[in-house]
Amino acid sequence: MELILKNGLPHQAKGVNAISNVFKPNSFLSNKLFYTNPLLELDKDVLLEQIKEVQTSNKIHPEYTGLNTIGNYLNLDIKMETGTGKTYVYTSTIFELHKRYKINKFIVVVPTLPIKAGAKQFLSDPYVKKHFKDVCGYNAEIDLQVLESVKKKKGKQYFPSVVREFVSGSSQNTNKIQVMLTNMALLTNSKILTKNDYDSGVEDFFKPVDAIKATLPFVIIDEPHRFSKQQKAFNFITEQIQPQCIIRYGATFPSKTIGRGKNKKTLKDYQNLVYDLNACDSFNQNLIKGIAKEHFEPLSKREDKVKIMNIESKTSVKFNYIKRDSSNKSFLLSKGDSLSIVSEQFEGITIDAIGNNYFELSNGQTKYQGEEFSTDIYSSSYQEQMLKLAIERHFETERINFDRRFKIKTLALFFIDDIYSYRKKDNSDKEAYLKNTFERLLLEKIDEVLPTLSKTNDKEYIKYLEASKQDISNCHAGYFSQDNSDSDDDIAKEVKEILHDKKSLLSIRTNEGEINPRRFLFSKWTLKEGWDNPNVFTITKLRSSGSENSKLQEVGRGLRLPVDENGNRISNEEFKLNYIIDFTEADFAEKLVKEINDDLPKGFVITEEKLNEVAKKLSIEPDDLFIELLTKKYIDRKYNIVIENTGKFFEEYPDFSIGLNDNKVTDRNKKTDRKIKIRASAYSELKELWEAINQKYVIYYDNLEKEEYLKNQLVAIFEDDVFTDVVLSSKRQIVATTDDNIMGAYESGGVQYTIDKTIPYSDFLKRINRQTNLPIKRINEALISFSENNTDTEIKINEFSVANFVSKFSDWKIQNLEGHFTYKKSSLSLKSTALTYANGSPKKEITQGRIGTKFVEGTPTNKYLYDAYTYDSPLEKDNILADISEVIVYGKIPRSSLAIPTITGQSYSPDFMYVVKKVNGDKTLNIIVETKDVDNQSTLRAIEDAKINCAKEFFNQLTIDGYTVKFEEQIRNKKIKQIIDEVLVNK
Template sequence: MELILQRGLPHQQKAVDAISAALNGVQITPPVQFYENPSISLSDPKLAENIREIQKNIPAEYRSSMPIGDYLNIDIKMETGTGKTYVYTHTIYELHKRYGLNKFIIAVPSLAIKAGTAQFLRDEYVKRHFSDVCGYGTEIEVGVLEAPKNKKKGRSYFPSVVSDFVKGSCQNTKKIYVLLVNMQLLVVRSNGMLSRDDYDYGVEGFYRPLDAIRATNPVVIIDEPHRFSRDQKAFKVIVDEIKPQCIIRFGATFPETTSGRGKNKITVKDYQNLLYDLNACEAFNQNLIKGVTKEHFEPVSKREEKVKITSITSKDSVTFQYKKRDESTKTFTLKTGDSLSIINEAFEGITIHAIGKSTVEFSNGIQKSSGEELDVDIYMTSYQEQMIRLALERHFETEKANFCGRNFKIKTLALFFIDDISSYRPNEEGKTPYLLQAFERLLKERIESVLSTLSEHDTEYRAYLEASLADISACHAGYFSQDNSDSDEDIAKEVETILHGKKQLLSFKNKDGSYNTLRFLFSKWTLKEGWDNPNVFTIAKLRSSGSENSKLQEVGRGLRLPVDENGNRISNEEFQLNYIVDFTEADFAKRLIDQINGEIPQASSISEERLEQVAKKLGMTSDELFDALYDKHYIDRRLNIKPDTRDAFFAEYPDFATGLSSGKVKDRNVAKPRPVKIRKAVYSEIRELWEAINQRYLLFYDDDLDADMAKVVLSLLEKPGVFTDVVMTSSRDIVKSDGSQMMIVSDTGAQYIVSKPIPYNEFLKRITNATNIPIKVLHEALCEYVKRNGTINPERINENSVSMFIQQFHDWRSNNLQGRFHYAKSNTPVGATALTYSDGSPREDIAQGRIGTKIAPGTPSEKYLYDAFAYDSPLEQKNIMSDIEEVIVYGKIPRSSIAIPTITGGMYSPDFMYVVRKASGEKELNIVVETKDVENKSDLRGTEKAKIDCARVFFDMLSKDGYTVYFRDQLNNKQMAQIIKEVLAE
C-alpha cells in the first residue's frame, strides 16, 4: 500500500503560510559562495512588522517582545499527531521556492525520531507528493549524519555526509540539501566527529566539520524543542558553532524559563516569535486527532500492601519494609541477584539487578531510590493479565468496526508498554516468558470468542481471524533498546518492521498475498517521541508507576487520525484511542484534561456573540448580563475583562472560561478556605441545645436477637448471589470536547472472572470484623448450609462472597432491627466538641469544610451561628439565608460532630439546629433538622432512611430524659418555615 498525503489541510497550511509570510518583503541578499544560502537581513524593519502582524492571531500571553538578535527565531506549536514532520518538510520546499533557501539542518533529540524523519524524507510517495501534487518540481537530497561505527587506524576521513551537504550548489534550483542530525552528535567534545580538525582532507578549505556547516549560512529546524532548552549543550552548539541565520522550532511542547525567586518566581513557556498555535484543545475540538478513552481496573485485594525502600547500602544491599494493613511491618535485606518474591509472591520473576550509591535497579528496568514504594497489587500477575485481557477486548471491538463497519477497511494496531523485557523475550534456555505466554493464551481465547459471534456476512474478517489463530506468534512483535545490539535474525526482522515498516504494519496482506496479522506491538517506552503509527487504537501501559510525564506525550503515539487499506487519511469521523492504565493512574483522564485546558491562556475580553450565548443559557438578555458583569466590576464598557477581578469572574461565570475547565481556573490562583468565625453571642443562646445533643448514648439490642442469629445467617447465606466469583470491573472515561472545553464522559467498562480464593479462616474473620457476628455462629451456619445445599466451590470462598454476605447482612439489619433496640445514656462526660473546648467555652472559629464546601457571598443574619454562608446543597443554602421571625438562633451542625449510634453500624449526625420561641413568648422549642435534597421519602436510600429512623428514637429518648428536642426531616418540597410552623402548632 502507499500512504496518500493530503495537500492544503487548513491546520497545516496555516503554519507554512505564517513562516513564509514572516519573510515577505524582507531584504534577502544573494549568496557570495556557491555553497551558501541567501542571507536574510535581520535588521530590516519589515521583518519585525511582519511578525507583529502575524501574531495578531496568537494569544497576547504568547507574543514574544524579544528583539531579533544574531539569528531569527520562529516558533510553530502543533499538537502531537497533527503532522509536524509534514509541515516542516512543506516549509522547506516553500522557503526554497519563494526565497531561494536550500541549505537546511534538521536537529532531532533521538535516534528514533531521526529514523522516522529520514524515512519520511526519503520515501518515494513523499517525494512525488511535493514534486507532483504540490507542484514544486524540486527534490530534497537528505544526508543523515551517523556516528562512526568503526575507527580505522591510519587515515582520518572527513564525514562524507557533511561534505556532500556543503558542496551542494545553491545555484541548483532543482535540489534542496538537508542535513539530518540527532542531538548527541551535536554535543562538542574534543574528539567529536564534528568538532575535530585533524582530518586528512576537508571541504572547500574547511577541515573542521562545524566550520564547514557554518559557512553554508543554514536554516536550522528543531524538532521537539522541549528537548533543546537554551541552556542545553546541543542547542548551544547550534547557536555558537553553527550560527544559523534562522532557527525554526516545531513542537507540541516547548521548554520553560523561570525568573524571580520565592513568591515572585514566575515560570513561562519559552516562546520566541510564536507564529502559529495549534494547541491540544484546538486539535481535539477540530477532530484533527483521535479522542482518548482512559480505562483502569481497581485492585482485586484492596489491601494496600506496599514495599518501601528504607535504606540502600552502597553497591551492597537494600533494606525493604513490607507494610500490610492491620499487620506488623516486616523488614527484609536483599542483595544483587536476590528475588523480590522473598518479600511477596506477587514479585515473582523480579530480581535486584544492580545497587548504586543511592538507587536500586530491578530486573524489570525500574529504578527506585530510598524512600520510594512499590505497590504489591500492580505486580500481581493476575492484575496484569486482566489489563491485557481488557486491552484485547477493546482492540477487537475497534478492529471489528474498522474491518466490517465501513465501505473501506482500517488495519487496527495495539501497543503494549511493559517494564520487564525478560517477561516478553524468550531467555537463553528457550523457556517461554510468563507475559508472552499469558498474552498468547488470552489472544487465542479472544479470537475464538470473536469468531463465534461473526455473522455469515463477515467472511473476510473471519478469514483474517482464522489466519491469526493459525499462527498466534505472527500477530505480535516487540522492540526494545537492547534489540539494537542483538544478533538474532528474527528479532532484527521485528525491529525493522516496527521502526521502519510503517506501510507494512498498515497492510492487511503480505507481498505473497497471505494475511499480514501483525498488529500487537510490545515495547519498554522505547517507542515514544519520534515513533508513531496512525492506526494505533489501543495503548496498554502495563505495570505503570504513575509517572509525572506529560500525559499528552504518553498518548501521543496513538493520536494521529487513521488511514484505510489504500493509504487514505480518514478525517470525517470521530475515533477514540483506548488507553489502559493501572489503578495508580485512575485520575489520568482528569490530569490529561487539566494539561490540555491549562495550555490555553485565559481570554482578555469577551465577544458580543459569547455574551449572547451565555445570557441565553442563564435565562437573561445580553443587556441584563452585561449590566450584571459591569456592576460587579468584572468587565469594562468595551467588554474587556478586568485583570484584578478575572479570577472571581471565571469562578462565578465559568461559561466564559472558554477552553478551560472550571477546576483549572481555580487551580491557578487557589485560595485556601478561611476558617469560619463562631459568633459567641449566638452560641450562648444555642449552648443548652448543643450540649444536650452531644450527650453520649449507647445502643442496645434486644436480648432475643442472639437466639435468632444462627437462623438469620443461614437465610442470608442461602440468598442467590451470595457465593459468587471474583469479578474485575474496569472504569472507562472518554475524553471529549463539547466545542468549547474538554470534558470526561463515563462509558461502559468490562468485567472478567478471575481465580482469587482466600483461606476459610480468613473468610470467617473478615465477615466477623464487619458484622460482629461471632465466628462460631458463622461456622455453624455454613456447616448447616453445606448439609442443605451441598459443598461450596472453593473458588467461591473469596473476597466477593465476603462482600456480598456483608451487604446482605447490612440490608437485613436496616430492614429488621427497627423496634428491637433502645438507647441508654452513658456516664461519659461531654468533652471538647466541634464548637467548644473541653471546658465548655466556645471556639473562635471552625474549618469551613466542617460546615460546607461552598461559600455564598454576603453576611448571614445576626441569628446565625457563623459569620459566613458555608453550605453543601442548594437546599442548605436556602435554609441559611431564610430569616424566619420565630427563630431565636440557628446553625449548621458541623459534619460528623454528633455521634448517634445507629443499627447500620455507623454513627449519625443531623444537619441543622434551631431554637424557636413560641408565639406567646413563654417557652423555647429546640428543633433538630435533617436536610435531604430529594423530592420525597421514597427517594431515600435504605441506610439513610434507617439512620433517620434511629435518630427519631434517639431524640425521643433524649426528651424522656428531660430535654425535649423535636426532630424533623426536610425534603425538597418543604421549606424550613413550614417545619417550624408545624412544630409550633404541636
Template sequence: MELILQRELPHQQKAVDIISAVLEGVNITAPRQVYENPTISLSDPGLMSNIGELQKSIPVEYRSNMSIGNCLNLDIKMETGTGKTYVYTNTIYELHKRYGLNKFIIAVPSLAIKAGTAQFLKDEYAKRHFSDVCGYGTEIEVGVLEAPKSRKKGRSYFPSVVSDFVKGSCRNTKKIYVLLVNMQLLTVRVNGMLSRDDYDYGVEGFYRPFDAISATNPVIIIDEPHRFSREQKAFKVIADELKPQSIIRFGATFPETSIGRGKNKGTVKDYQNLIYDLNACESFNQNLIKGVAKEHFEPVSKREEKVKITSIASREAVNFQYKKRDKATKTFTLKKGDPLSIVNEAFAGITIQAISTSTVEFSNGIQKSTGEELDVGIYMSSYQEQMIRLALERHFETEKLNFCGRNFKIKTLALFFIDDISSYRPNEKYKAPYLLQTFERLLKERIESEICTLGEHEAEYKEYLKASLINISACHAGYFAQDNSDSDEDIAKEVDAILHSKKQLLSFKKTDGGYNTLRFLFSKWTLKEGWDNPNVFTIAKLRSSGSENSKLQEVGRGLRLPVDENGNRISNEQFQLNYIVDFTEADFAERLIDQINGELPQSSSISEERLDEVAKKLSLTPDELFGKLYDKHYIDRRMNIKPDKRDAFFAEYPDFATGLSSGKVEDRNVARSKPVKIRKAVYNEIRELWETINQRYLIFYDDDLDSDMTEVVLSLLEKPSVFTDVVMTSSRDIVKNDGSQMTIVSGTGVQGIISKPIPYNEFLKRIMCGTNISIEVLHEALCEYVKRNGDINSEHINENSVSMIIQQFQEWKHKNLQGRFRYAKSRTPIGSTALSYEDGSPREEIAQGRIGTKIIPGTPSDKYLYDAFAFDSPLEQKNMMSNIEEVIVYGKIPRSSIAIPTITGGTYSPDFMYVVRRSTGEKELNILVETKDVEDKTNLRGTEEANMECARVFFDMLSKDGYTVCFRDQLNNKQIAQIIKEVLVE
C-alpha cells in the same frame, strides 16, 4: 498500501502560511557564494512588524518582545499527532519556492526521531506528494549525519554527508539540501567529528565541518524543542558553532525558563517569537486527534499490601519494609542483583539493578527514592491478567467496528507498555516468559469467543480472525532498547516491522497475499517520542509505576487520526483512544484534563483583538458588545473580567471561553459520556425528508466528456508552462584594480539547463494517479501533441511536467465540470442509516461524535431532533439554540451520513435540515443548510466551493424527481432565521 498525504489541511496550511508571512516584504539578498543560502536582512524593521501582526492571533500572555539580534527565532506549537513533520517539511518547500532558501538543517533529540524523519523525507510517496500534488516540482536531497566509526590509522576523511550538503549549489533551483542530525552528534564529545580541523581534505576551503556548515548560512529546524533548552549544550552548539540566520522550533512542548527573584521567582515557557499555537486543547476540540477514554480495575485483593524503602545503608544494600493495611510486618535487606520476590512473590522477575545514596533502580526501569512505596497489588499476576482481558475487550470491540461497521476498513493496533522484559522475551534465566504465555492464552480465548458471535455479513472479518487463530504468535511483536544490540534474526524482524515498516503494519495483507495479523505491540516505554502509528486505538500500561511523566506524552503514541486500508486519513468523525492503567493512576483522566487546560493562559481580561473577533461573530460592533458585557457587570471599564461573574460570563458568551470540550477525555470508571438520544416523535416529523435525502444517487458526466478528454489533455499539454526547460544561470563577479582601489565588476554568467527525466511508463502512471485519467487517453493525447508540435524533448518527461499537468487538470475540473454532469437515482435500497434501522424505524440513540464534538448543558427545544446540544462550531451552536416560529422540526445531520458524490472525487454532506411551515400555513418546505465559519465566499477553498455547487445540482435533481428541497449556505455573519425567511419569501 500507500499512505496518502492530504494537501492543505487547514490547521497545517495555516502554520506554513504564517511562517512564510514572517518574511513577506523583507529584504533578502542573493547569495555571494554558490554554497550559501540567500541572506535575510535581520535588521529589516519589516520582520518585527510582521511578527507583531501574526502574534495577534495568539494569547497576549504568549507574545514575546524579543529583538531579533543575529538570528531570527520563530516558534510553532503543534500538539502531538497533528502533523509537525509534515508541516516543517512543507515549510522547507514553501520557503524555497518563495524566497530561494535551500540549505536547511533538521536537529532532532533522539535516534528514533531521526529514523522516523529520514524515512518520511526519503519515502517516494512523500516526494511525489510535494512534487506532484503540491506542485513544488522540487526535490529534497537528504543527508543523514551518523556517528563516526572507530578511527583508523591512515587518511582522515572529511564527513561525506557534510561535504555533500555544503557543496550543494544555490543555483540548482530544483534541489533543496537538508542535513538531518541528532543532538548527540552536535556536541564535541562525539569523537570531535564536527569540531576537528585536521582532515586530509576540506570542502570549499573549510577543513572544520562546523565552519563549513556555518558558511552555508543555514536555516535550522528544531524538533521537540523541550529537549533543546537554551542552557543545553546542543543548543549552544547550534547558536555558537552553526550560527544559523534562523531557528524555527516545532513542538508540542517547549522548555521552561526562570523569571523573577526571591518570592516572585517562577517559571514560564521559553517561547521565542511564538507565532502559531495549536495546543492540546484546540487539537482535541477541533477533532484533529483522537479523544481519550481512560479505564482501570480496582485491585483484585483488598489486602492493601505495600513495600516501602525505609533506608539505604550503603551503595550495596537497601532496607525494605513489608506493610499490610499500613502496618509494618516484616523488614528485608537486599543487595544489588537480589530478586525483589524475596519480599513478595508478586515481584517475580524483578531484581535490584542499581543503588545510589538516595535511590534504588529496579530491573524493570522503575526508580524509587527513600520513603517511597511499591503497591503489591499491581504486580500480582491476577491483576495484570485482568488488565490484559480489559485491553483485549476494548481492542476487539474497536476492531470489529473498524473492520465491519464502515464503508472502509481500518487496521486496528494495540500497544502494551511493560516494565519487565523477561516476562515477554525468553532468556537463559527465565525460560518461560509468563506475560507472553498469559497474553497468548487470553488472546486465543478472546478470538474464539469473537468468532462465535459473527454473522454471515461479517464473513471477511471471521476469516481474518481465523487466520489470527492459526498463528497466535504472528499477532504480536515487541521492541525494547536491548533489541538494538541483539543478533537474533526473529527479534530483528519484529523490530523492523514495528520501527521501519509502518505501511506494512497498517496493511491487512502481506506481500504474499495472506493476512497480516500483527496488531499487538509490546514495549518498555522505548516507543516514545519519534515513534507513532495512527492506528493505535488501545494503550495498556501493564504494571504501571504511576510515574509523574507528562500525561499528554504518555497518550501521544495513540492520538493521531487513523488511516484506512488504502492509506487515506480519516478525519470526518470522532475516534477514541482506549487508555488502560492500574488503580494507582485512577485520577489519570482528571490529571490529563488539568494538564491540557493548564497549558492555556488563564486570562482575567479581554484583549481588544478578542473583543473585535467575538463581536464580528455575533454581528455586533465592538462598542455594542462592550456595552452589553459592561451593563451585565461581567467586566469593568478596563475590560477585566469580574471574578464573581466568570462562570456566568463564559456560559453566556462561550466564544470567549477556553478549555477542553466535554467528552474529549473520558473516565470510564466514573461516568461514561452518554450517547445522544434521538427523539422519536421529532424523527417521525422529519422522516420523509431524511429518507429522501438518503436516497442513493450516482453522478454521470456528459457523454461528450469521454470523447473530449483526449482534446482536454492535449489542451493542457499545449500550455506554455508544461514542457519547458529549467534554466540555471551563474553569476560572475570579477575583481579589478582601477589604480586606486579594488572593485567588483559583474561579468557574463553561464546558463545551464537541468532536468531529471523519468521513464515514460512512470511518467504516465504518476499523472494517472493524480488525475484518474486513463493511461490510454494520456498516451493518445501525447501522441497527438507530438503530431501537432513535433517530438517532445526526452528531458521534458520529468517530475516538473508531471506536477504541472496535474495542477492544470485540477484547475480545469473546477472551471469546466460544473454544468456538465447530472445525478440519477440508484436502484440500491436505502437500508439502515445513521438515524434509522433497515426497516425505517428510528434508532434509540446516536454517538455524540457523529453530530458534534462539543456539548453544553441544557434541554433543546421540543422541535429539535436530539435531546442534547452537541455541536462543532459557535455558528452551529447558535443555529440549534435559535427558536424560530416557522420551524416545525430541525436537526443536525450526522457527520458523513449523506454521501452526495461530487466532481472533486469525494462525497459531501450538509450540516442542518429543517422542515418549516409556509406563511399560508398550508404547505411545508424542506431546507438544508451548510454552515461555514468564514466571513464570505472568497474565504472558501476551491474544493469546498465545488462541493457546494454539486449539492445545489443534487437538490435541484431531487426537486425534479418530485420532492422539493432548498439548499443554502450560511456564512458566520448570517443568522439562520434570516435564511429561512428569505427562502419562504422566494
C-alpha cells in the same frame, strides 16, 4: 498499501504560512557564493512588524506576543500538539521557503535516535517525495544527508562526506534542496564537526562546522523542550553553526523564570510564537483522537498491590507493597514465610519453594520476577487483569473498525517492565510469563468472539480471527533497546516491521495477499517520541513511566487520526484512544486535563462573536452586556480581560470560559469514584432496619460437630473420583481426497498425555484445609479410612486432586447442609458500617461505585436514601425510579456491606431495603429485596441459589429474634410494585 498524504489541511497550512509569511521577497539579498543561502536582512523593526501581522492573523494571545524579540539571529516558534503533523508541516515549510525565497540549506536537529530514524524515513520515503512534487506542485526534491557517528580509524581522517555533500550542493540548483539531519548527541559529544585535522576539506574549509556555518543555514529544531537555551546543544547551534534563522516545532516548549521576589513567575520560553495549535484546540477540533482512560478496579475496592522486585536464586524474594498514593514498603521473605507479612489479605498463604527467578505458593500458584498482583485477587496477577481489559477494549474497537466499507487495521501498544517477561532469555529456566499469559488470553478472546460471528455476514473478520488463532505468536511483536544489538533473525524481522515498515503494520494483508494479524506491540518505553503509528487505538501501561512525565507525551503514540486500508486519513469522525493504567494513576485523566488547560494563556480577548453568543444565551443585549462587564472591571474598552479579575469573571460568567470540551478526555472509572451524599433524614427512617440487618450472626451446623458423621461424609467425597488422572488429548486430522475426489479432513489416531503435578502429602492436607476450613486431622482420618476401604484405588497426591476435592466439597455443602444449619446472634457489638460511623451516626457520603456503576440524571425523590440515582442493571434502574405511594423510604444496600454467612463459605449481601406502610397505615413493614436480572429462577447458579436460601433463613431468624424483616427475590419479569403489594396483602 500506500499512505496517502493530504495537502492543504487547514491546521497544517496555517503552520506553513505562519513561517513563510514572516518574510517578504525583499527580506533577502541574493547569495554571493553558490553554496550559501540568500542573506536575511536582519532589520529587527521590520521583522517584528511582520511577525505581529502573522500573530494577529493567527490570533496569538497577548501573553505570548509580549515575548517577541530578535537577537543575533531570527527565532520563530510553531506550537503543534503531538499527532497533528509537525514533521509534515516543517517539511512543507522547507519546500515553501525554497519556492518563495530560494532558501536551499536546512539543518534539521532532533533530540534522539528514534526521532532521527522517523524523520529520516519520512524525508526519504518515495511516497513523500512524490506527494510534494506531484500533489503539492513543488518542482524540487530534498537531497537528504544524514549525519552519523563514525568509529575512529587508523590512517587518513576523511572529511565527513555528509557535510561535503551538504555544503557543495549548489544553491543555484532550483530542483534540489539540501537538508542535513542530525541528532543532539552529535552536536554535544562528538568531535566529528569540530576537528580541523582532516586530510582534505570543502571550499577551503577543513573544520566541518565552519563549512556548515558558511552556508548561512536555516535550522529546524524538533521537540524544543529537549533543547533549552541554557543547554549545550542549543549553544552549539547558536555559537558554532550561527544560523540566520532557527525555527522550533514542538508540542512542548522549555520554561523560563522571569522577575524577582513577588514579581517572579515561570512561563513558557516562547520567542516569536507565530502559530499556536495547542492540545485544547487539537482535541476540540477533532484533529487527534480523544482519550478514554481506564484502570482495573478490584471488586473489594482495595487500592494496593504487590510487585515482585527481585528473586535471589533459591533463597529469598523481595516484594514491594504499593498503595494508590504511590507509597511503598519493601519486604524480604524466604521459603516458609507467610505472605501475610506483606499484607494481612494473604493470611494462610506461604512461600513453598523458590527457584532461580520464580517461586511457588502454598495455594499452588507460581509467581515470576517482575509480576504484580492485587492483594484481593492474588489468584490472578494484576498484569493479567490489565491485559484482559486491554484485549477487551481492543476487540471492541477492532470490531467497529472492521465493519466499514474501507477497513481500519487496529493496533494496541503495551509498555512493560521487564523484557524477559516477554522474551525468554537464552539458557534461562525463566518462562516468558507475560507473553504466555497474553497469548492465552488472546486465544480465549478469539474463541469467545468467533461463535458470535457465525450468524453474521462478517466473513472477512471471521477469516482474520481464524488466521490470528492459527498463528497466535504472529499477532504480536516487541521492540526493546537490546534489540539493536541482537542477531536473532526473527527479532530483527519484528524490529524492522515496527520501526521502519509502517505500511506493513497498517496493512490487513501482506503484499502476497496473506492475512497479516500482527497488531499487538510490546515495548519498554523505547517506542516514545519519534515513533508513531496512527492506528494505535489502545495503550496499556504495565509499568510506570515516572510521575513527572508529561501526560500528553505518554499518550502521544496513540493520538494521531487513523488511516484506512487504502492509506486514507480518516478525519470526519471522532475516535478514542483507550489508555489503560493501574490504580496508582487513577487520577490520570484529571492530571491530563489540568495539563492541557494549564498550557492555555491565563487570559484572552473577548471577540464580538463570543460577546453576542453569550448575550443571546443570557437574554440580554450585547451592548448592555459589554457595559456590564466594563463597569465591573472584568474587561477594558478593547475587550481585553483584566488579568487580576480573571477568576471572578469566569466564576460569574462561565459561558465565556475557555478550555477543553468535557467529552474529549473521559475516565471510564470516574463515575464510580464520585461521592454520593447520604440523606440524614432518609437514613433516620431506615436506621432501625439498617442496624438490625447489620447485627453479627454466626452459622451453626447440625451434624458437622459429630466426628463420625463428618468423617463418613469426607470419605464419600474421596470416593467420588477425586483421584483421577488429568489427560490432554490431541485431535489429529488427515487432509485427503476420497474416491469421489472430494477434499476432506479426516480424524486419525491422536495422542494422549497424562499430567501429574505431585505435591507432598502435608501440602495436600494444608491446601485442602486452607480452601475448605476443614480440620487437617479430619481430612487425614477420612483419607486413611478411604485408603483402607479402597485398596485397588491409586491415591494421587497432586494439585488436581486438591482441586477436585475442594470443588466436590463445595457441591456437597450446597446439597447436604441446606436445612441443617441455624443462625445465632453473636455478642459482638455493632461497629462502623458502609453507612454509619461506630457511634451509629450516619456518614455524609458514599462512593458511587458502592451503590451503582451507572448514573441517572435528575434529582431523586425525598424517599430515596441518596441524593443521586445510580444502578448496576436495568432492573435496578426500574426499581430506584419507581414511585410507589406505600413506600416511606428506600435505598440501594451498598455492595458487599452486609456479611451474612452462608453454607457456601462466602458471605452474602442483598440489593435493596424498603420501609413501607402496612395496610392499616399506622405501622411499618421492612422489606429486603434481592434483585437478579435473569429470566427465571432456574437461570441462577446453584451457589447463588444456596446463598439466597441462606438469606431467607437469616432473615427468618432475625424475625424470630424480634425484628420482622421480609426477604423477597425479584426476577426480571417482576416489578418492585408487585412485590410490595404481595407482601402487604399476605402480611
